[in-house]
Ligand SMILES: *[C@@H]1O[C@H](CO)[C@@H](O)[C@H](O)[C@H]1NC(C)=O
């Protein structure tokens with residue numbers, strides 16, 4: 001594996017000053033206050049140990065997360081907004097890298113996990129399923145994080161219309177690959193929001209994670225990029241299928257990365273949908289993006 005000079009410079013110029021936190025949640029025109037319904041740490045650093053339980057919902061050590069007693073109501077099919085900021089107090093006026101340092105190139109992703117009580121569920125373990133992903137746009141050559149910066153830190157996530165009603169943890173994730181040419185160098189940023197989904201028409205299900213795209217040298221000018229984790233969950237057409245549509249994963253060469261996300265487990269076991277109500281006409285944009 002080649003380590004380019006660009007890579008060395010990039011890792012030197014970004015010490016602790018350029019990380020990011022998912023600070024704010026929005027849905028249907030309402031933007032909640034910073035940390036409302038989100039387990040935010042005060043420190044903005046990444047998780048780099050993919051076997052750590054904190055890869056699920058952050059936390060631990062200097063990144064200990066503050067619990068939240070708030071649960072945010074969301075309708076199945078809504079597009080929600082996760083806003084990323086360099087720190088809990090960054091604004092465009094006070095912080096030149098107020099979203100995240102531009103060196104932090106990589107994908108954005110979002111996962112959901114159904115829980116009994118979103119204020120107390122811990123996060124690690126099975127049950128997570130992916131609902132959004134964006135990687136390297138081969139047409140523009142831009143990474144999802146570059147688009148995120150251009151979009152003022154707002155990551156749009158469609159809550160699948162066929163979800164079962166109930167409480168969920170929502171885990172937006174940003175993976176910075178600027179140092180990912182060495183094992184353990186990929187920086188994972190994630191926080192968990194506590195949401196209550198209603199108006200859903202079925203049961204969403206997880207898929208298997210294989211996690212390529214974590215060990216990669218982005219300075220070799222890759223022409224494509226495979227986003228880690230399973231393909232995003234999509235609701236079956238017509239809303240009454242008994243098996244959720246899980247699009248096939250793009251095949252990718254094996255990578256020599258430690259077993260990733262072992263405490264952030266996704267499973268492929270499909271469950272039958274139980275409700276046969278028609279799909280809402282909104283929110284069908286949950287169609288899986290092409291792996292680019
Ligand atoms: C979740 O939403 C349902 C439907 O609106 C509501 O009845 C329930 O009280 C909500 N639960 C919480 C914890 O907010």
Ligand SMILES: [Cu+2]
Pocket residue numbers: 014018019020046104176187
């Ligand atoms: Cu950083």
